[in-house]
Amino acid sequence: MKQSFFEIVKNVALTADVYKMELSGDTSAITAPGQFVNIKLEGKFLRRPISVCDCVEGLLTIIYKVVGEGTAQMAEMQAGEKLDILTGLGNGYDLSTAGEHPVLLGGGVGVPPLYMLAKQLVAQGKKVSVVLGFNKAGEVFYADEFAALGADVTVTTVDGSMGVKGFVTDALPADYTYFYTCGPEPMLKAVYKASATSGQMSFEERMGCGFGACMGCSCKTITGYKRICKEGPVMRKEEILWES
Amino acid sequence: MGKLSVNLCGIEMDNPVIPASGTFGYGYEFAELYDINCLGTFSFKGTTKDPRFGNPTPRIAECEAGMINAVGLQNPGVEKVISEELPRLARCFHKPVMANVSGFSVEDYAYTCEKLDQEAQVGWLEVNVSCPNVHGGGMSFGTSPEAAAEVTRAVKKVATKPVMIKLSPNVTDIVSIAKACEAAGADGISLINTMLGMRIDLRRRTPVIANKMGGFSGPAIFPVAVRMVYQVANAVNIPVVGMGGVSTARDVIEMMMAGATAVEVGAANLVDPFASKKIVDDLPAEMEKYRIEKLSDIIGAVK
Numbered sequence: 225m226k227q228s229f230f231e232i233v234k235n236v237a238l239t240a241d242v243y244k245m246e247l248s249g250d251t252s253a254i255t256a257p258g259q260f261v262n263i264k265l266e267g268k269f270l271r272r273p274i275s276v277c278d279c280v281e282g283l284l285t286i287i288y289k290v291v292g293e294g295t296a297q298m299a300e301m302q303a304g305e306k307l308d309i310l311t312g313l314g315n316g317y318d319l320s321t322a323g324e325h326p327v328l329l330g331g332g333v334g335v336p337p338l339y340m341l342a343k344q345l346v347a348q349g350k351k352v353s354v355v356l357g358f359n360k361a362g363e364v365f366y367a368d369e370f371a372a373l374g375a376d377v378t379v380t381t382v383d384g385s386m387g388v389k390g391f392v393t394d395a396l397p398a399d400y401t402y403f404y405t406c407g408p409e410p411m412l413k414a415v416y417k418a419s420a421t422s423g424q425m426s427f428e429e430r431m432g433c434g435f436g437a438c439m440g441c442s443c444k445t446i447t448g449y450k451r452i453c454k455e456g457p458v459m460r461k462e463e464i465l466w467e468s
Numbered sequence: 469m470g471k472l473s474v475n476l477c478g479i480e481m482d483n484p485v486i487p488a489s490g491t492f493g494y495g496y497e498f499a500e501l502y503d504i505n506c507l508g509t510f511s512f513k514g515t516t517k518d519p520r521f522g523n524p525t526p527r528i529a530e531c532e533a534g535m536i537n538a539v540g541l542q543n544p545g546v547e548k549v550i551s552e553e554l555p556r557l558a559r560c561f562h563k564p565v566m567a568n569v570s571g572f573s574v575e576d577y578a579y580t581c582e583k584l585d586q587e588a589q590v591g592w593l594e595v596n597v598s599c600p601n602v603h604g605g606g607m608s609f610g611t612s613p614e615a616a617a618e619v620t621r622a623v624k625k626v627a628t629k630p631v632m633i634k635l636s637p638n639v640t641d642i643v644s645i646a647k648a649c650e651a652a653g654a655d656g657i658s659l660i661n662t663m664l665g666m667r668i669d670l671r672r673r674t675p676v677i678a679n680k681m682g683g684f685s686g687p688a689i690f691p692v693a694v695r696m697v698y699q700v701a702n703a704v705n706i707p708v709v710g711m712g713g714v715s716t717a718r719d720v721i722e723m724m725m726a727g728a729t730a731v732e733v734g735a736a737n738l739v740d741p742f743a744s745k746k747i748v749d750d751l752p753a754e755m756e757k758y759r760i761e762k763l764s765d766i767i768g769a770v771k
Contacts, residue, residue: 225500269686270530430526433738436497439542440528449521
C-alpha cells in the first residue's frame with residue numbers, strides 16, 4: 225500500500241453515467257489486476273474504493289459509475305486536478321491457475337478490473353474469452369477495448385438490444401479451463417452455479433478504511449473470516465460461503 | 469523526558485498520542501507504512517474471551533464529518549490474540565501496548581483481562597464497557613454506575629497492570645459512572661466511545677447498516693468529547709484519556725487542556741493511515757503557537 229497524489233490526465237464519459245479517469249502518479253504499489261485504489265474526495269469523510277482498470281508505468285486508469293454524491297463529484301473533476309489516493313489495495317487475481325482458455329465474466333461496473341487481467345493473460349499466450357454483461361445497449365462500454373487486446377468478446381444484454389439476449393451465464397464459451405469474474409452479487413451467484421470449472425470472483429462491500437484496519441468489510445468463507453479489502457476482494461470459488 | 473512526554477498511570481510515554489482500539493488493528497497494517505514506534509502507544513483491537521465475527525454487513529456508513537460503524541467486536545478471541553497477534557505485534561512495536569478488552573459478563577471481562585495482564589508487552593488494560601454494537605454486553609455495563617463498578621472491581625482483582633475503564637457517551641450522567649469506577653479502584657478513565665447513530669438509504673427505505681444502528685465517530689463528535697472529558701476530569705482524581713473525533717495536533721492540545729493526560733485518535737486513522745504519525749510530528753510546532761513549553765503542563769489547564 226502506498227499513499228500519494230495523482231494528477232488527472234483525462235476524465236471522460238463512456239456512457240450516460242459511467243466515466244473513465246486516467247491519472248498520472250506513482251503506481252508502483254499496484255502489483256496485480258483486480259486490486260483497487262481508495263480515493264479521498266474534498267468534503268467527504270471516507271475514501272471511495274474503485275477497482276483498477278489498467279495501470280501502465282505511472283498511468284492509472286479507473287472506470288466508475290456515478291451512484292452517489294462522491295462519484296458525482298468525481299465526474300465533475302477536470303484534467304490537472306490532484307487526488308490523494310491509496311494504491312495497491314487488496315489481493316487481486318491470481319493468473320497462475322488460468323489454464324489455456326480462461327473466460328472472463330464481467331457485469332456492469334464489474335467489467336473494468338477484468339481489462340488488465342485480460343491484457344496480462346493475452347500476453348501469456350492464453351486463449352482469452354470475455355463475456356461482458358449489461359442491461360441494455362446504451363450501457364455497454366469497453367467491448368472494443370477488450371477485442372483490441374486480442375480477446376474473443378461476447379456482449380450480453382438483459383433486454384437483447386445488443387449481442388446475446390440474457391445474462392453472462394447464457395454466453396459461456398465451450399471448453400474453457402477456468403473463470404474470472406466481477407459484478408453484482410446476484411451475477412456472482414449465477415456464475416458460481418453455472419460454471420463448470422474452478423475460478424475466482426471479486427466481491428465488494430461498504431468499506432471504512434480499505435486497508436484492513438477497521439474490519440468493516442469482513443465476510444465468512446470456508447477457510448475463515450476474511451476482510452474483503454485485505455484478503456479479498458478476490459476469492460476462490462472453493463472458499464466462498466454464500467450466506468443468503 | 470522530552471517536552472512531549474506524559475505519564476499515564478505510572479508509565480512514561482514519549483508523547484500522548486494513542487491510536488484508538490478498532491482503528492489500528494494490531495499495528496502491522498500501519499507498520500508497513502511507517503515506524504509505529506513514534507507513537508506514545510496504541511490500543512489494540514477489542515479482545516473478547518471467545519472469537520467473534522461481529523455483526524452482518526454492511527456495517528459501515530458515511531456521515532458528514534464522520535462515520536458509523538457496527539463491526540461488533542470482530543476479533544480472534546483472547547487465546548489467539550496471545551498466541552498469534554501479540555508476537556506479530558512485538559516485531560513492529562517495542563513499547564508497552566494498551567490491551568482493549570470487552571465482554572458479555574463480569575466473568576468474561578475478568579477472564580480476558582487476567583490472560584492479557586500476564587503478557588509482558590501489555591502496559592495498560594483498557595476495559596471497554598461502552599461498545600454500542602453488541603447486545604447483552606458491552607455498553608450495557610457502561611450505562612449504570614453499579615454495573616461499571618462491578619466490572620471494575622472484578623478486573624482489578626485479577627490485574628497487576630493499570631486498569632482504565634472506557635466509557636460510553638450514550639448515558640445521561642457520565643460523571644456518576646466515572647466516579648463509580650474510580651471508587652471501585654479504576655486507575656484511569658478513557659472516553660468517549662462512539663455515539664449511537666443511524667443513517668437511512670432513501671432509495672431502499674432501509675437503514676444503511678444491517679444492524680440498523682452503530683457507533684458514530686469522527687470530527688463531528690469532537691465538541692461532545694471535549695465537554696465530557698472536561699466534566700469527568702474535573703470530577704475524578706485519576707488520569708483521563710480523551711478521545712472522540714481527534715484529527716490534528718491542535719485537537720490533542722484542546723483535549724489536554726480539557727483535562728486529558730493522553731489522547732486517542734480513532735476514525736482519522738481510517739481515512740489517513742498516517743494521521744497519528746502526523747499528529748506526533750505536528751505537536752512541537754503547534755505547542756510553540758500556544759507557547760507551551762512542556763505538554764504535560766497544560767493537562768486540565770482550563771478550569
